[in-house]
Amino acid sequence: MTLPFNPFRIDWNDCTFGQWDALLARCKRPTLLQTWQYGIALAKVEGWKADFGIIHFEEKPVGLVQVQTRKLLPFLTACRIYRGPLWIYDEIPGEMLKLVLRMIRDRYLLRHGRPLVFHPELRDDPATRQRMSATGFRRWSEGYESVWLDLTPGSQAVRAGLHGKWRNQLHQAERHNLVLETETSAGKQFDWLMEHYLEDKIARNYRGPSPAFLRAMHGASADKPPLVVLRALHGGKPVAGVLLVRHGRAATYQVGWTNEQGRAVRAHHFLLWQSVLWLLEHSYTGFDLGGINETTSGIAQFKTRMGGKPFRLVGGYV
Missing domain, CATH: 3.40.630.30 (Gcn5-related N-acetyltransferase (GNAT))
Structure with missing residues (x-):
């Protein structure tokens, strides 16, 4: 079966603090929980390791996503994303957003020993809920309000x-x-x-x-x-x-x-x-x-x- 063409890719753990911070500064709505400092503090105080992903469209960086991981057993690693991904541009069209969501879904699967808890930085509306469901995610809690x-x-x-x-x-x-x-x-x-x-x-x-x-x-x-x-x-x-x-x-x-x-x-x-x-x-x-x-x-x-x-x-x- 031929997979659909996907112009996106995510490069993992291939950036410095300065590069991450510069991309974060270009995001219109940056969040605290996606900062480099937040990831480092979690590792130091709570034992969660941070994976830093730069999202590219073709060869251009367009967003970023930080994932915290903690090994529970030799074959099981808990993974979580809070208030990401973030985007450099105001809005990613819905069908293109689904391509990125599927990439995240495919990387973090229970059968691969990497179950994910995902709190995306997406506004709550019927279209967003449909996109999350269409890419294999199941909703289990209410969202952050501020x-x-x-x-x-x-x-x-x-x-x-x-x-x-x-x-x-x-x-x-x-x-x-x-x-x-x-x-x-x-x-x-x-x-x-x-x-x-x-x-x-x-x-x-x-x-x-x-x-x-x-x-x-x-x-x-x-x-x-x-x-x-x-x-x-x-x-x-x-x-x-x-x-x-x-x-x-x-x-x-x-x-x-x-x-x-x-x-x-x-x-x-x-x-x-x-x-x-x-x-x-x-x-x-x-x-x-x-x-x-x-x-x-x-x-x-x-x-x-x-x-x-x-x-x-x-x-x-x-």
Whole structure:
């Protein structure tokens, strides 16, 4: 049987950090979980090995996909893809996308001892679900939801796009003479925020990356460390902090903490707005506000009122 012609190919583990990072920077919607630093940190902290694949159309690189693998038995290796593949161009036509999905499906099969858990970076709609099914994948979980804030219009347009109530609360924060501190190294401010983050995780029983993982990710690239800590002081005392993680031309809001005094002076509104200004100053074009779900409706409302576009991915497949 003659297989249909496929103009795509995936070159595996044949690139440097610099080459991967340069391609990621060309992606319009880069994701944190497809960064080189994320893969290296997973290997160091959790024992997952990263395979880095560059997707070519004919001889031209058009996308990338990172796969984490962990050997469970001599004949069985667990494999997973989170929030990939990513594309340099805005959109890959559906029939062409199916060719790449089939390549991934054929590489990771249970009968070959390489079962795959796949959370593709594809929006949830009937056409996408059909393509996943047509290429041999079976859906088994709901998709990630978040809010994407486009920064390309600039600070004035982004501020004008804030929900009226959110903008009024930002005005309140700005009247409280909050002082901003910014740190791009995993130093004292990072340690301070991680201490409060751990206490909050335990008290509220939610999942999130460990401080060890975040530090390992930060240390995986000495020339371009990804973490940014912004901290608000009121009356000389820190009352709130946020952690951003940069990836390509975008960033993700990863950690946030505030105390009662910070809530009273709207310190989180102040810090999220200062995050937008910092990212714009450093030429970033997108801001993933870090996930929303039905169980935390107040957090979801806080994020959606920043004026971004909510999105939901197609879900988890095997």
